Amino acid sequence: MEYETVIGLEIHAQLLTKTKLFCRCSTTFGLQPNSQTCPVCLGLPGSLPVINREAVSMAIKLALALKARISLKSIFSRKNYFYPDLPKGYQITQYNLPVAEGGQLLIETEGKTKVIHLERLHLEEDAGKSLHEGFPDSAEKTYLDFNRCGVPLIEIVTRPEMRSASEAVEFVQNLRTLLQYLEICDGNMEEGNLRCDANLSVKQPDSKEPGTKTEVKNINSFRFLARALDYEAKRQIELLEKGERIIQETRGWDAAGGRTIHQRSKEEAHDYRYFPEPDLPPLIISEGWIKEIEGELPELPRARIERFIRQYNLTADETSTLTSSRSLADYYEALARDSGSPRQAANWVKREVLQFLKENNLDMAQFPLPPLALAELIKLIEAKDINMTIAKEQVFPAMLQTGKTARAIIEEKGLKPIAQDEALLAIISQVLEDNPVPVKQYLNGKTQVLGFLLGQVMKASQGKASPEKARSLLTEALNRLAKK
Numbered sequence: 037m038e039y040e041t042v043i044g045l046e047i048h049a050q051l052l053t054k055t056k057l058f059c060r061c062s063t064t065f066g067l068q069p070n071s072q073t074c075p076v077c078l079g080l081p082g083s084l085p086v087i088n089r090e091a092v093s094m095a096i097k098l099a100l101a102l103k104a105r106i107s108l109k110s111i112f113s114r115k116n117y118f119y120p121d122l123p124k125g126y127q128i129t130q131y132n133l134p135v136a137e138g139g140q141l142l143i144e145t146e147g148k149t150k151v152i153h154l155e156r157l158h159l160e161e162d163a164g165k166s167l168h169e170g171f172p173d174s175a176e177k178t179y180l181d182f183n184r185c186g187v188p189l190i191e192i193v194t195r196p197e198m199r200s201a202s203e204a205v206e207f208v209q210n211l212r213t214l215l216q217y218l219e220i221c222d223g224n225m226e227e228g229n230l231r232c233d234a235n236l237s238v239k240q241p242d243s244k245e246p247g248t249k250t251e252v253k254n255i256n257s258f259r260f261l262a263r264a265l266d267y268e269a270k271r272q273i274e275l276l277e278k279g280e281r282i283i284q285e286t287r288g289w290d291a292a293g294g295r296t297i298h299q300r301s302k303e304e305a306h307d308y309r310y311f312p313e314p315d316l317p318p319l320i321i322s323e324g325w326i327k328e329i330e331g332e333l334p335e336l337p338r339a340r341i342e343r344f345i346r347q348y349n350l351t352a353d354e355t356s357t358l359t360s361s362r363s364l365a366d367y368y369e370a371l372a373r374d375s376g377s378p379r380q381a382a383n384w385v386k387r388e389v390l391q392f393l394k395e396n397n398l399d400m401a402q403f404p405l406p407p408l409a410l411a412e413l414i415k416l417i418e419a420k421d422i423n424m425t426i427a428k429e430q431v432f433p434a435m436l437q438t439g440k441t442a443r444a445i446i447e448e449k450g451l452k453p454i455a456q457d458e459a460l461l462a463i464i465s466q467v468l469e470d471n472p473v474p475v476k477q478y479l480n481g482k483t484q485v486l487g488f489l490l491g492q493v494m495k496a497s498q499g500k501a502s503p504e505k506a507r508s509l510l511t512e513a514l515n516r517l518a519k520k
């Protein structure tokens with residue numbers, strides 16, 4: 037029987053503020069456990085929260101980028117539940133009146149653009165962290181780190197409009213790129229700065245009634261998101277095929293076992309006993325503030341993709357790679373400008389630059405060569421002051437290792453190309469003398485040995501000969517021998 041998968045996502049993005057949402061404690065990751073807390077984020081008696089203006093500004097920025105409707109008046113609420121890592125016994129979030137509603141984000145599916153609509157964007161504080169392993173008595177005890185309590189999050193809730201795991205993964209990837217372009221979230225899933233919960237159900241395509249959904253939590257990578265959704269869809273279909281009922285529940289992703297596992301029954305909104313936060317007044321956002329933030333928005337990913345295709349004559353796939361992060365796109369544009377060769381700039385960034393970053397587990401901000409330095413190397417190649425092979429195999433690695441300029445390395449290592457035909461002809465003459473058998477084969481009509489002989493010429497010249505010039509002079513020398 038055919039089934040249709042229906043997926044909606046709830047994504048929590050940690051905002052890049054220096055301090056927490058309602059107090060001045062640091063949001064820095066990885067500090068000594070329980071060292072970044074105060075009476076406000078611990079909910080001690082007598083403490084009062086004060087909203088972080090920068091967090092609100094970031095929420096407005098994202099709402100504008102997603103074309104969401106910004107609420108000029110929004111309300112914070114208390115979401116009441118008991119869990120050891122929630123010291124207050126409630127979480128301050130937004131419920132009835134969020135900071136923004138609606139909005140959309142585009143994805144590409146099966147070669148077509150698809151619009152995924154959003155339900156809402158709202159601000160909330162994070163809970164603490166339960167540590168279940170890494171201690172001598174972890175088998176008996178759970179440790180608590182409250183440093184994350186009160187860290188500002190923005191939650192993005194989509195409509196259930198995705199129909200496959202691949203669509204869901206692309207949505208999260210596109211959202212992550214947008215958050216990074218806006219510089220409001222670093223998108224680090226391993227540190228929990230971008231977390232994704234997925235609501236999934238299956239139904240027959242002709243059914244008007246939605247299927248019973250389950251929520252899958254604890255997904256901290258794109259690969260795990262795809263695997264979790266594929267597994268959960270298959271699990272639900274198998275249950276329905278057996279005539280069994282789907283239970284509305286919250287399930288966790290077990291990465292080691294490659295499966296989703298039951299955690300608890302799914303709560304409804306009334307289970308949390310939402311009510312307006314009595315210690316915070318309504319959040320009022322002025323039209324003037326929105327206009328001010330709108331004027332500060334950078335060029336967004338999709339607009340940049342379209343411009344790169346037009347301006348630099350790049351393919352869609354090339355542009356998708358070059359705009360995958362704002363820092364990478366900025367680097368490419370600077371390199372294209374400084375080198376005067378957008379095509380060569382694209383080739384170097386796509387291959388050598390990204391390969392170096394991958395091999396050394398670095399991001400673009402940690403790449404050691406400024407665009408101007410790499411542009412000099414590209415200019416030297418374009419001017420034929422050095423050939424591509426030597427540039428990639430000797431000059432570029434030396435630049436990365438030493439920080440010296442391309443020109444300095446070429447001079448230091450004696451890598452200038454052989455400019456005089458006489459010098460190259462001498463090398464060719466020696467190669468022909470040292471390889472009589474291939475020469476005889478060529479003269480007898482086996483012209484494919486030309487590639488071998490050319491390789492010997494390049495080897496003898498230590499790569500300094502121009503391949504085009506070497507081929508031309510080598511062919512002329514062989515033709516002269518053929519006429520004798």
